Amino acid sequence: MDISNMATSAALKPVAFHILASLADKEKHGYAMMQAVRELSGGQIPLQTGSFYRHLGQLIAAGLIVESSGRPADDDPRRGAYYRLTPRGRETLASEAQRLSNLLSAIGPLRPSRKGSH
């Protein structure tokens, strides 16, 4: 494995990774994204509304997520905006997934029973 590559690509925070991942299948509104993060992380990331939107704001600012212009026809008007990944966001998600998987395979033989660190 070429570890020289890892040094240049910065690691995403777990929260940011999960938020991007929550949009991998389709566009969603905020609360659906939160729920997806909670499920994806198996409760490891107990996301609260405040911190979720804090991260969402930054991911939008970083150009990884955008607000969708349209909304589904059967939508509840109380839901806020819908969001989707930008091409760059999809790329980042893929490369982060790759990085993590590389990391996993690198430590494969030493894999501890619990507790991994970045």
Next chain:
Amino acid sequence: MVAQPSVMSARVYALALRAYPRAVRDRFGAGMRDAFAQDLDQARRRGSLRLASFVAVSLGQAIWFGALERLGLTVRPYQNDRFGGRSRSGSWTDVRDAYRSLRSAPLVAAVAIGSLALGIGANTALFSILNSLVFKPLPVHEPDRLALLDPGSFSNPVWEEIRDRHASVGTAGAFAWSVERFNLADAGEMTFVDGIYASGSFFEVLGVGASIGRTFDAHDDAPGGGPAGRVAVISHGLWQRRYGGALDAIGRAVTISRQPFTIIGVMPASFFGPDVGRAADIILPIGAAVGTRQAQLRTAATWMNIMVRLKPGQTVDHAAEYFRAVQPQIRVATQPDDRRPDQHLADDFTLASAANGRSTLRQRYETPLTIILIVVGIVLLSACANLANLFLARATARQPEFSLRLALGASRWRVARQLIVESVLLAIAGSALGLIVAQWGSALLVRQLATTAVPVVLNLTIDWRVLGFSAAAALVTSILLGLAPAASLSRLVEGDVLKAQGRGVMADGRSFTRSALLISQVALSLVLVVAAALFLRSFVMLTSVPLGFDPERLIVVAVDSQRAGSPSTPGPELAERLRTAVASVPGVASATVSYTTPFATRGWNGFIRIPNRAALPERESLSWVNLVFPGFFSTYGMRLIQGRDISLQDVHGRDRVTVVNEAFIRRFFPGENVIGLRFSGGTATDDTHTIVGVVSDAVYRSQRLGVPPTMYAPWAQQEPFTTFSITAQSATSAAPPRQAIAVALMREEPAVAYTFRGFGDQYHASVVQERLVTLLSVFFGVLALLLAALGLYGVTSYLVGRRRAELGVRLALGASGRDIRRLVLRRVVWLVGAGIAAGTALSLWAVGFIQAQLFELQPRDPVTLAVAAAVLFAIGVIAGWLPARRAARIDPAIVLREG
């Protein structure tokens, strides 16, 4: 029922979202509210504890993150690069690091926050009292247009002249009022309530209306009552206390000071009248005045204050000019027959801004409270000095860490910033807790200000001034705490400490800062100890002023014999009947009647003129007056020095006689044999009195005022008062029996109202201000002393710890334990000595400010100063002795091995 809390929570959450900048709210607000609502549903299904914690966390997050957004502090999606400079530069990281660093030393943090909370809390408590007493504007319409007419108080004729001719010309309106205590009981033991008599223009000029019913106006302010009869407006507080907030309280009849009144309105809860510190629970029109005040409506007795409302744009000086211009007119129109023209309204009218009301409490307590505020400010400084020393020690202990960071390329500022953030964090936590301490402390203090006769009601709610004050205190403390440790970094050389870390005899680069801190702390403590000692001595001197009578076995029954609803005054024999009834109670040795009693709030004075002699200056020609029954002096244990007591024969129609005290002779007839001499004035200007006796001096109103010239005139030779005092002397050493006296009074005359006054209460009330100042200054003086001792102890211990190796070597080389003790103590003695020298100089300067607060004591009292210095020195040396003893017991073998 279930929906309601969630609707409310949603509303509160929406409100909390306002913490976010508008742009963020517009963008995410709907989504956030939706997510909150959904999660709220989830949380509710999992129990009320879960629900509560969810709501709390959500609200906290909304406010906190909102604030962070506003500050432009955002999160990064990428993980921190621990070794790069870029990601370690955010202020947020500093806060987090500081928090972690404090959490790793919980004891230090707890001590620091605790002492700051106490210090800032005490300061804030005093400030919030001063704030409500001095700074808060009256809760009325445009309070800054109100002004108080000086000097002092005015008679009703003067007020009527101003009302009828001048108020509407010179100003936008005026009102008169007087501070009163009203009795709400029909008969029997009195129930007192604070209130005021106010003119019909009162509510209109203040610009306040009733919350229920109506207020009164000029029509109601007619002699004996207007078209609606005698009307009363009551406060929100009294309405709640007495009528349970019932709406039908309006229109109810109430007996106020033995006369029937009808309640016509209730004031809003925020209204307390024009006097700060006092609740106007009952407001009566002046025209409906009862008792003594009714009699004074037509006399020149001065008992009213006058407040005016300035015209828009009119200055206080401009309005005052108007009043001065019409003063001669007013003087002529109201000239009383029995006063010389040059004595009537002699002082020029002036106006003083009254935006924050009038307050006798303010006059009494502004200076003492300011002094105490300065005292607790010094205590806070002293606590800061201790903490700064503690942090300095910590910073020194962390030098290897800092040194390493400097060596790795961190800037000095970068490292110092963390120390500063730590102290800011402590100060914020301290002042937040301090606000709670202040709320509790100020309420406690206000309770101390109150006496049985004078309740104190102050609005102590926290406003922007109080918040600003405690924020300023936090700022100052954080600067004081952080500065010294941060400054100590400047001398740190990269990698230096890494080298020195091994061991050795290290020059202590910080010792100068530390010594300076300690010396100033000792100096400030000395100032406080000196102040406390002065107040204590002054208080002891004040309370040991001879009273001139024996209060032990006395009790006073103040009687109001005016019959409810009856305008006629009861005959003069009533006082004698009641006196006899009290005197015949078993256990009562004797009973006497007088107009007033020592320490009572009621007083009477008049100008004395001696025939064929030059008049003394006005202020010096005053004598206090009491009207007494025969036997008054023996009941009070006052000695008759010359001549005779007042006798039963001294009645109307006979020559007016009087007994005067020694102070009276010293003032008016120094060195003369006064028996048989005559003078006029005192009771009334045209009364001429013959002196028949001289009695020993006794306090009239309070010990602070001392023994003034006093004349005792026979009760039976004056118009009878409907209110008077019966003093009963116990036959035993126990206090006279209240219950039996009450029963006897009621049996004799069921219609009278009475109240008991023990001399204990009155005595306490007369020195409450001095007692409070003494207590507080002693308390804080001792606290400062302890803080200084703690500081000395801490620093000496620390230094001994640092010099362990050196001291061990000294011991190994043959120094004795005594040598070591002397070595350590020498430094302590030097520090304390320098502190005391500086403190003495500081005290000599500072005590000048408290001179006015001291009773017959020179503030630069050398004995007090010497004692205070000795106490401080002894405590300082003890604080240094303990670590010195420990130093002497160092085992050199162990120390040498450690190396």
